Amino acid sequence: MIAALLSRIGQMALVIFGISVLVFCIFFATPGADPTARIAGRGASPQVMERVRAEYGFDRPLPVQYVRMMEKLFVSRDLTSFVNHGQKVVPEVASAAPVTLSLVLWAAFFWVMGSLGIGIVSAVLRDSWVDRFMMVLGLIGLSMPVFWLGEVVNLFTQSRWHDTWMFRWVPPLGYVPLTENPLGWARSLLLPSLTLAVSFMGLYARILRSELLSAMGEDSIRTARAKGAGPVRVWLWHGLRLSWLSYVSLFGLDFAQLLGGGALLTEVVFALPGVGRLTYQALATLDLPLIMATVMYAAIFVVIANALVDGIYALLDPRIREGQYGR
Numbered sequence: 418m419i420a421a422l423l424s425r426i427g428q429m430a431l432v433i434f435g436i437s438v439l440v441f442c443i444f445f446a447t448p449g450a451d452p453t454a455r456i457a458g459r460g461a462s463p464q465v466m467e468r469v470r471a472e473y474g475f476d477r478p479l480p481v482q483y484v485r486m487m488e489k490l491f492v493s494r495d496l497t498s499f500v501n502h503g504q505k506v507v508p509e510v511a512s513a514a515p516v517t518l519s520l521v522l523w524a525a526f527f528w529v530m531g532s533l534g535i536g537i538v539s540a541v542l543r544d545s546w547v548d549r550f551m552m553v554l555g556l557i558g559l560s561m562p563v564f565w566l567g568e569v570v571n572l573f574t575q576s577r578w579h580d581t582w583m584f585r586w587v588p589p590l591g592y593v594p595l596t597e598n599p600l601g602w603a604r605s606l607l608l609p610s611l612t613l614a615v616s617f618m619g620l621y622a623r624i625l626r627s628e629l630l631s632a633m634g635e636d637s638i639r640t641a642r643a644k645g646a647g648p649v650r651v652w653l654w655h656g657l658r659l660s661w662l663s664y665v666s667l668f669g670l671d672f673a674q675l676l677g678g679g680a681l682l683t684e685v686v687f688a689l690p691g692v693g694r695l696t697y698q699a700l701a702t703l704d705l706p707l708i709m710a711t712v713m714y715a716a717i718f719v720v721i722a723n724a725l726v727d728g729i730y731a732l733l734d735p736r737i738r739e740g741q742y743g744r
Contacts, residue, residue: 425727429720436716441483444705452705456499490710500704510692510710516592517691519602520683523610528617529668535618536625541652543630552626555619555724565610567686574608590688609687613680617671623668628660635659665729673722677715 451472461469470476474485489496494507535555539548543557574584588663593601632638633656641655671679681693686695692711699707 425724429724433713433716437487437713438483440709440712440716441486441685444708445482445486446479456502468621469725486706486709490706490713496706496710498704498707500702500707502545506704506707506710509571509707510695510714512694513592513690513692514714516689517676517678517680517693519595519606519687520610520613520680520691522670523606524613524670524680525619525672525674527611527614528621531614531618532621532625536629537652537657539622539626540629540633540656541648543626548626551591552623555622558619559623561615562682563613563616564686565684566615567609567683570608571686589703592689592691606689609683609689612687613675613683621664621667625660626665628663629656632656632659635704666726669722669726670719672717673719678711679715679720 453466453473453475456469456473465478474482477485484495490507493507496506496508498504498506535551539551542548571590576591578584579587586604588601588604593605595602597709629652637659638651638655641651644674646655676692678691678693678696680691681697683689684691684694685697692714695707696711698704699711
């Protein structure tokens with residue numbers, strides 16, 4: 418078991434290393450990617466260009482530049498922005514991470530609870546009008562772009578109906594820290610998280626319904642029914658246990674990519690200063706150190722999520738545990 422764990426950690430480290438090399442090469446080693454001119458400013462003299470190149474280490478070999486950047490990013494954490502000179506990017510990402518974490522946790526709660534309810538009811542009442550209606554709603558939610566839905570929500574809650582009793586409670590766009598005002602924190606994230614959860618809710622409900630219906634034909638379900646298990650226990654206990662693998666796998670990857678900045682459009686539409694919006698601003702100004710920091714932040718979360726999903730797989734299915742760690 419220890420050998421398997423060490424092997425897994427080694428694989429994660431290798432993947433993160435490969436991603437860091439790939440991202441560095443894309444932004445610093447491709448032709449025309451020299452950021453010297455952007456840092457020095459338009460119309461800078463050759464002397465200024467040479468001084469900037471020497472100051473930032475762009476005159477050194479690429480392996481040396483890579484090692485120096487990774488050291489500043491992960492060890493000393495003093496990597497500075499190329500746009501906002503002197504501003505350190507690691508604290509900037511760290512300050513944005515709680516906003517994204519809060520948004521994604523709220524959204525995950527809504528889409529898991531909603532998809533469980535819709536998926537279970539649709540599976541139990543399969544082929545009925547309720548099943549068809551819920552699946553159509555899920556397909557509509559899955560088809561709506563999150564930025565469009567967010568703009569529609571803002572149109573009604575921030576503009577047209579903001580002064581009515583229905584939406585008077587909605588705060589202005591932005592984020593309220595949890596430590597500053599817990600109620601304001603929850604109110605500022607309610608509509609953005611619901612908007613983000615809509616498409617995931619529809620997708621997860623359809624997947625869960627399909628998995629539950631497939632599980633009902635398993636021998637273990639027939640055995641449970643033969644032993645006198647009631648419908649509630651059959652569906653909510655035995656059925657869900659057999660349906661979790663696909664659901665958990667998808668949830669782990671989606672949660673990680675959203676936490677790594679995948680909620681970019683939602684954060685931009687609702688003016689939330691999270692990692693996604695930070696990435697958007699870095700891309701708009703081509704701030705390479707900030708882009709590098711946000712991409713590596715996202716990559717680490719996705720790699721860790723993959724490892725956690727594998728571990729949860731092993732807990733849910735003993736056959737996988739025996740294959741990974743031995744009997």
